[in-house]
Amino acid sequence: MNDDRIDQIIDNHHGEASSLIQVLLEIQRENHWLPKEALTRVSEKLEVPLRRIQHIATFYRAFSLSPKGRHEVHLCMGTACHVRGAGRVLEKVESETGIKPGETDLDLKFSLETVNCLGCCALGPVMEIDGTTHGRLSAADTTDVLKSYE
């Protein structure tokens, strides 16, 4: 992500320091992660210490300080999914992809995150990949779903 685009995002928020979280969210959305250069640029433009940006970027779940895989897997661990067996689905995803929540595989194919609730409790256990919802999963179905992604 180049500096011009970052400047543009900051300008859209009138360059206010209080919009720091909104600025970071937009960089995250476009770039899928927050590279150090981008944070430095934000720090300079908004006149906010890098230390505070780091604090925010590690406090909120939406931000990632490392690159993401081609497919972002969000596995719901909400209560409704939990009582319907999301734990076993998670194990299956972990063994199929070889990564734990918060990690990305070496081929940059999958990034795995667990989320608290996707609001599709009727379909639990639910897994969302790149915005597509896969519902009513059993551990056995999970393998097939993951295999359908290149």
Next chain:
Amino acid sequence: MTREELEKLRQRIVSERDPDAPCITVCAGTGCLASGARKVIAAFDQKIDAQGLEVDLGFRSTGCHGFCEKGPIVIIDPEEICYLQVTPDDIPEIIEKTIKEKEVIERLLYVDQNTGEKAVHESDIPFYRHQERMVFGANRRIDPKSFEDYLAIGGYEALVKALFEMTPEQVVSEVKNANLRGRGGGGFPAGVKWEIARNAPSETKYVVVNCDEGDPGAYMDRSLMEGNPYGVLEGLTIGAYAIGAHEGYVYIRQEYPLALENLTSAIEDAENRGLLGTDILGSGFNFQVRVHRGAGAFVCGEETALLISLEGEVGEPRPRPPYPAEKGLWGKPTNINNVETWANIPLIIHRGSAAFASIGTEGSKGTKIFSLVGKIANTGLVEVPMGISLRDVVYKIGGGIPGGKKFKAVQTGGPSGGCIPEERLDLEVDFDELTKAGSMMGSGGMIVMDEETCMVDVARYFIDFLTDESCGKCVPCREGLRQMHRILSKITEGRGEESDFEILEELAETAREASLCALGKTAPNPFLSTFRYFREEYEAHIREKKCPALSCRKLVSYYIEPEKCKACLICLKECPAGAIDGAKKTIHIIDQEKCDACGICFEVCPSRFEAVMKISGEPVPPPIPEDQRVVIRKIKQQ
């Protein structure tokens, strides 16, 4: 737009709409979209277009109707025919038969699992019949992006009334008289909060919508925001007028893209029409709204943390008092309420506080939206009058527990709520009764659990969640929860000791007494309530190393009953640990040394065999000798 122009527009829209004209409504809430509603809408579009039906046939995609279990949902008006689990393939038939011939398609109707009876109309379905959808009902009648739809159902009548017929003080006292209690969890009377903010001496004041709905298993705020954003904005504008604020914020989770989209569109539209901005409807009142996306932190649902996060900082709670109503956003008086609370405001102003207060119990007025999820036949969002019994919610609306399983508990109030057992099912649901039962209203999650849910594991799950979401500011919450989680995990793994109970209770007491915010103060609830009602389950884990619900993995073994095994090879192929020994025509045996109790064999064993058994707290029977494992020989013997 002036007041008169708004009324003229409303009259024109209403007069142009024929209530008897056919109209198709498709639910496009998040649940239905996940079940494929987008394809259904596309199929309708295509068919309507191809046949040139646009002129005579209304079509609308709306926000969530609540019956997420059976999505995608299609409703045909004016007859109110309700079709469930509709697929794109059904669309030609719906157009040809139902729209053109007024013929009902039987297979798409709701079927009562117990009686086998079919229900043609939405209102005949038990799930809807026992609800009172004052707030949530609008969702089904409006396209969230259509101002005209909102106006047609009486939208902005309450704002007109407030701005032109009432003083701000009168609005505050109306909300006070209605005794509307905050729907976000605390249950603090909204009117009292408004009054404090109204009386706080300051030129600048703020109003805030809390749409940082973080409780797992609760999604009513999202559905209201997605389905009826104008309603929330109308309530917020009335609130701003009442307390004297000219700026408002909506704090919304970035995980809710559709809610964000519909809200943003409604704000822009309201600005263009003069319903937000300067001199609203010619009343002289100015008010503008900004949207702030939450970056994902559960603790930001707590009001002080949310306000700090709005300022662009790390959202850690701060001590109260001072309360936000006195000193909130940027140190100014701030009135913060959650989405559902704001959505109730137009209703109270329009119908009057007396009508609102006629519904509900002594201490809790109006209705509440619950998300009824978990081990329940009819999953979805339900709006019921305060005071309804839990039993009615679970059985009459929810349709009971699926699969012939036995009810065990219903968990209310989000992660820091509590579990209510079967013997308390007749409890009347309201703020005070739930608190008395050791749980709380919270934001309205109701997670139903059956006999296969282990209550120790549930407590462990919630404490784990809260440990993760604790912001780390207070030691009793940060460290205490960590220790509680460690001990609960130990118990679920069969390594618990009698002395653990005492330590758990001590840690719970400390977190409750010494934490700053509601997250820490209520965090021990999941343990305390399950321990109060399900102590015998805890004891079984410790004394007999047994999980009565057959759920805790370290305490469960799997065993294949030789008499039932048909040597079909399915479990053998699926077992990830390679722990199943067998062959074609040879009874399968689980090698207990290799088995890691993942349960996949139990899941995949065909239901006509049911050969895989779960065992806990007792020794696994020894495998049958190898020479007796041939299936053919056994059948011959029988």
